[in-house]
Amino acid sequence: MARAHRVAARIDCGLVSVNTFRPILPALPYGGFKMSGIGRENGLEVLDDYTETKAVYVDLSTEEPADPFRD
Numbered sequence: 001m002a003r004a005h006r007v008a009a010r011i012d013c014g015l016v017s018v019n020t021f022r023p024i025l026p027a028l029p030y031g032g033f034k035m036s037g038i039g040r041e042n043g044l045e046v047l048d049d050y051t052e053t054k055a056v057y058v059d060l061s062t063e064e065p066a067d068p069f070r071d
Helices: 002-010 044-049
Strands: none
Touching: none
16 A cells, blocks of 8 residues: 555656545545646536635624724
């Protein structure tokens, strides 16, 4: 197992199978690497193709906010 993990870490690819052939599972990201594919299918990684990150800050304090433009 240690050797399998060492070899898998050094291979530039999207999927490494050890003692099996191409396991396709809904929770397992699947896709190519470099020029052999775009993005990932399955798994949580696929959500990156359909989402944009946005930060929203909401101040729930009851104090009056400081005015940064006040003299």
